[in-house]
Amino acid sequence: MNGRATERRVVATGTESDGSTGLSIALAERPSISVVTVDTEALSDELADADALVVVDDPPATDGIETFRRVREDWALPVVLVSETADPDRIEAALSAGVTEYVASWTDARSEELAARIEAHVRTPSRDGIxxxxxxxxxxxxxxxxxxxxxxxxxxxxxxxxxxxxxxxxxxxxxxxxxxxxxxxxxxxxVAGPVESAEAVDLAETARRAWRDVGGSPERLTVESETTIEADPDCLWPVLQRLLENVLLHAGDEAAVTVGDTDAGFYVADDGPGIPDEDRQHVFEQGYGTAREGEGYGLFVVDRLAATHGWDIVAGESEAGGARFDIGTR
Known part of the structure; x- marks a missing residue:
């Protein structure tokens, strides 16, 4: 058996920034890592065989977040951003976008530490959510x-x-x-991963479309919303679709449904039998269900979709005594 470790190929870009020349040198000194340094314009020629990408985040000269987004359109590999500064807003924006890791306040003295972190991500890419x-x-x-x-x-x-x-x-x-x-x-x-992109989505239009999709009667739906939700459209739609499907499943075709705005986000309410107090903390659990139809995954999926956006969802009682779900998006 060969005891040699598998050599990992790491592509580094943006290293021409001031104070970042030690990055490639530090990585190259790791025996199991092979480093290729390229300009951002030439990334597409090098990533096909890469195990990881390291980007020096030094905007506007090198915008690491923008580079990350371009790369993730075609490649699923760990991406680590490195910066000499420690801007909390920048770090939050990068991690929210799905960057594997953001190493701030980098100096030559931290070269070994940085190299070790990158090597860990290369060896265990499953830690990268996307x-x-x-x-x-x-x-x-x-x-x-x-x-x-x-x-x-x-x-x-x-x-x-x-x-x-x-x-x-x-x-x-x-x-x-x-x-x-x-x-x-x-x-x-x-839905088992972070949201890669978000945009302003019309809540009212999405709710009406989801209601039609589940077969609800138009006259049974009331929409009291004039807002947009910052979300991935492909995620917001199934959230509403599953919540409205849940109404038909448990409250029936004649149930009246309202989708409306709140200060924190939006809600979906009906005038059906409602959810018993003792069940409200369990309705989002995998496989939980009280109806014979379905497999008990509807609200579990809703909860997972909400979590990918960093939203909160709470089950409660509507003014009509039915079920109400409040989704906090702000």
Whole structure:
């Protein structure tokens, strides 16, 4: 067995900034790291075989956050930003954008420490939330595809078999339940990572679209919102879709639903049977459910989506005695 450690290829950019020349030297001294230094314009030529990227964040000369966003459009690899300064707003902006790590107040004296941190991220990229999420999504996607193939065979054979009564119905329900679980698994995997981009999304328009999607009657929905939500549109829509689907599942087609603004964000309320006090702290748990339909993942997915944005969600009682969910987005 070969005892040599696998050599990791690290691309460094922005190192031409004042005081940053020691960065590449420090990394190159690590026996398991091979360093390639390039200009930001030439990054695309070097990242295909890279294990990690190090960017000196020195705006406006080198905007590490912008470089990170461009890189993550095509590559899922750890990205570490390095800066000689320690600007709290800049650090928060970088980490919120999904940067693997931000090393502030860097000096030559911290070269070994910096090199060790980068090497740790290269060796264990699963600590990077976006990288981990994308790898998880790929794994789950392959699993779901492979699992649905035999399910399709079972479904097709059932149509050919002459099975009547409760046995046939039980088999069809079981197959349908597995298909539903695979769909929920796909949804959970798709939200298992940080939000990479956000924009102003019209809450009223998104709520109406989600209500139509779940099959709700237009006259049963009231929207009291004139605001926009800073969010990933692909995440806000399923939050509303799952909350509104939950209304139909537990309160029925005739339930009246209101989506409105609050000082902290927005809410979704109905006039259905509501949620018992003792259950409100459990409704967001994975697999929790009180209805026969569904698999108990709807509100769990909502909670995970909210968490990716840094939002809070609380279950309570509406003015009509039904369920109310308050989502804090500010």
């Amino acid at each position: 990288v981990q999420a994308e790898r998880w999504q790929d794994l789950v996607g392959s699993f779901i595809h492979d699992a649905r193939n035999p399910l399709n065979v079972v479904t097709g054979r059932l149509e050919l078999l002459d099975i009547e009564g409760t046995h046939g119905e039980a088999i069809e329900r079981s197959v349908g339940r597995v298909e539903s679980l695979l769909t929920e698994l796909s949804t959970v995997a798709s």
